Amino acid sequence: MVSIKLLLGLGASLALASPIPAPPSPVLLGRETGHFNASRPNITIFATGGTIAGSAGSSDQTTGYEAGALGVEVLIDAVPQLWNVSNPSGVQFANVGSSEMTPALLLNLTQQVQAELDKPEVQGVVVTHGTDTLEETAFFLDVTLRFDKPVVVVGSMRPATAISADGPINLLEAVTVAASPAAARRGVMVVLNDRIASAYYTTKTQANAPDTFKSAEQGFLGYMLDIKPIFYFEPALPVGRPYFNVTATEADALPQVDVLYGYQGLDPKLAAAAVADGAKGLICTGMGAGSWTKPGQKALKQLVEEHGTAIVFSRRTTDGYVDTQSVGYGGGFLNPQKARYTLMLALNAGYDEEKMHALFESQSSSA
Ligand code: ASP
DSSP, rough: OEEEETTHHHHHHHOOOSSSSOOOOOOOOOOOOOOOOTTSOOOEOOOOOOSOOOOOOTTTTSOOOOOSOOHHHHHHHOOOTHHHHHHHEEEEEEEOGGOOHHHHHHHHHHHHHHHHSSSTTOOOOEEEOSSSSHHHHHHHHHHOOOOOOOEEEESSSSSSTTOOHHHHHHHHHHHHHOOOGGGTTTTTEEEETEEEEEETTOOOOOOOSSEEEEOOOOOOEEEETTTEEEESSSSSOTOOOOOOOTOOOOOOOOOOOEEOOOOOOTTTTHHHHHHHOOOOOEEEBTTTTTTTOOHHHHHHHHHHHOOOOOOEEEEESOOOOOBTTBBBBOOOOOOOOHHHHHHHHHTTTTTTTTHHHHHHHTTSSSO
């Protein structure tokens, strides 16, 4: 029934293996669907695992289940309404809990998604993903793809076996958005719980409830009503959103960037330990608008002078802007996990100090 491009056996081996190897390019095993309708958009679904592919022992269990248990074919077959809006095909990219996703996997994923978007016969792409790190993957795709076509990242908060599982409707809404011409030129989107959000600022705000992906300051792009997307605005992209070309970047090329947390009496030695372990950059999750203790700042200054460590300050508050600090760049509106991928990609691209400032300070327009 389903047109599937399968990585044979990869899903099962990825679920067990650690660390996860970057998968090879997909082996295309297109087969007749019997449902194909040339008037409908062709949407490719890259499945990576997570709760949306999760299975629990009982219908009232919404924690402690196995994430990444069901294959992409099962996900698609569970929602026959997908055929009302698209010709879906699936790629089993991985089948893991999203905490197992890595920079190397994201590089491979973005290269595969780009190749798919470059095909004239493909109208849009959907990535199914665990919600825990969904915002990291969605952000990474947003700043590494060259695209106008809709790209949607989707997950669910309840496993497929739960009462009121949200995966099937979220998948249908995500594919519907990806198949909609109105969704073009909006960057990567996150669709969950009837909301359409921009990947750039959206973050997971609630550990358990389905109403979790939000960006309180920047808001949503639109709403799903009766499985139809309603956008609030004409297509727009975040101010200052960078593009990093990683089409030829090797799997292990991205430098190590670690995240430190700011708190009263923080231990200044942790920064040096990260650098000794190989970190080329540090994200300091600062208190308030990026503040860091005096002993902590002294330790960071030493790392900049002796090792050339790149330091970006973000904030442990839910929202807000962090400006340039005396010992590092300000992460602007980016939260620590998004600032981390930005710094990794900028270091990989060889940004100098001036370009780093421009990169992190361009996330707002005061003109
Ligand atoms: N642990 C899951 C994951 O991120 C949670 C989810 O998908 O909601 O893979």
